[in-house]
Amino acid sequence: MSVIDFSRAMAIADAVLYEGYALYPYRASARKNRYRWQFGVVFPPGYARQAIGEQWALHAESIVEGDPTAHLCIMARFLQLESRQVEARTRDGSFLPVPALQVGDVLHVTWDEGVERLVCWEGQLQDLLSAECRVPFQLDGTRDTMMLTDESGTVTGRVLRRREPLSGVLALQATALHPGASVIQIRIENQTPWPHDAEPVRAEAVRFAFVGTHLLLGVTDGSFISMIDPPPPLKATAERCRSQGLWPVLVGEPGERRMLLAAPIILEDYPRIAPESPRLLYDGTEIDELLIQRTLLLTEEEKREARATDPRIAELLDHLEALAPAALQQLHGAIRSLRSLDTTTAQHPKGMLRGQRVRLRPKLGRGDIQDFFLDGKEAIIEEVRTDITGTTYFGVTLADDPDADLLRAWGRFRYFTLDELEFLSGERECHGP
Secondary structure: OOOOOOHHHHHHHHHHHOOOOOOOOOOOOOHHHHOOOOOOOEOOHHHHOOOOOOEOEEEEEEEEEEEEEEEEEEEEEEEEEEEEEEEEEOOOOOEEEEOEEEEOOEEEEOEEEEEEEEEEEEEEHHHHHHOOEEEEEEEOOEEEEEEEEOOOOOEEEEEEEEEOOEEEEEEEEEEEEEOOEEEEEEEEEEOOOOOOOOOOOHHHHHHHOEEEEEEEEEEEEEEEOOOOOOOHHHHHHHHHOOOEOOEEEEOOOOOOOOEEEEEOOOOOOOOOOOOOOOOOOOOOOOOHHHHHHHHHOOOHHHHHHHHHHOHHHHHHHHHHHOOOHHHHHOOOOOOOOEEEOOOOOOOOHHHOOOOEEEEEOOOOOOOOHHHHHHOOOEEEEEEEEEEOOOOEEEEEEEOOOOOHHHHHHHOOOEEEOHHHEEEEEEEEOOOOO
8 A cells, every 4th residue: 555645636647547448428329329449548568550630658857856865656547348238039049239229227338447557666766766667467368258047047148258468668767957857757558468460449449458557656755847838947957848648737736845646637637526526527627517517417218227227327317317416506607716805904096996987998908808898887896806917807796787686696707807996985885794
């Protein structure tokens, strides 16, 4: 067990691992769920060299600050595909592949599942400075058959589960920059033999691939630097670092530098799962409310097929159906880039605080084009906020808006900067605390 606690980074890592695993409407029969496995796919070299745009290795480089005795933990995570083929028994006793088969009250669906795999290395930084460390790994293939019988005991079909054997290597090395800083190079290679000589078919090759591949790095008695915004002394070195198919970012609480995620998608430092999100929805587009509402509108027959598609989907549906109305309500809109400003101490010209009446003068090239229809309108300041750049915004309601009270209750305002407002002297309103 690693001495490094990756629990806070694991939610982000899982979102990367299962991105696109099953998309709404979560049924195997949906067309978009027939074309999966797009991110972090590492194919056998024999296939990747024949195909266009496919990779048989991923590479990441990052900079770590610390003495040679700093302890490192490096994990490669990915999914190994397991195919689930449903077959119906024919009159002559043979079996025929089918998309789905109803046996009694149970629906069995053909589907490809993902089995989580982990390859881990732990040691001191000096172990990687002295020579390249190679961690080979083998994953056995499996073949399982489950016979399906009806209430009378008659065999009506079977379910075939298959995993192909996989082999690969995690290659690690470090290069000292100067005392106290080193570049770590990590490469994960798929070395699985590709058994086909014919025209490459991706749907078949992906069974021999690593899917959703990403890396998690942790360090004790040391720290990683941001590869997006490196400190000036290491900026040139960071720009020379090369990653292929992976994007390294800091993870954990903002300001912490003990964990790094190298993902197959572009992220910012310290990525976050939205706190309102009730659980993993297998879609990283932050449209949880829409996904949940539409999922709950599925017919019972559609939900039955979705539950039969994958155990993870069945668990997701059960969870969504049990959500309380309050949990759904909190998904309805959130502002991430603004934070509350203490208006009791903020110094704004002419005392522009909550309840102050102003005239709107939107500036060209800012905001929404619809703001220009509000030019000259009177408004009331409802709140003052700043964004991550330190720019101050004033949230307002229109003075003649009949829905102003409702907008206040929801916290939905129009935002303008100070130079887009004209102060109306002596006019102030109060709408509660």
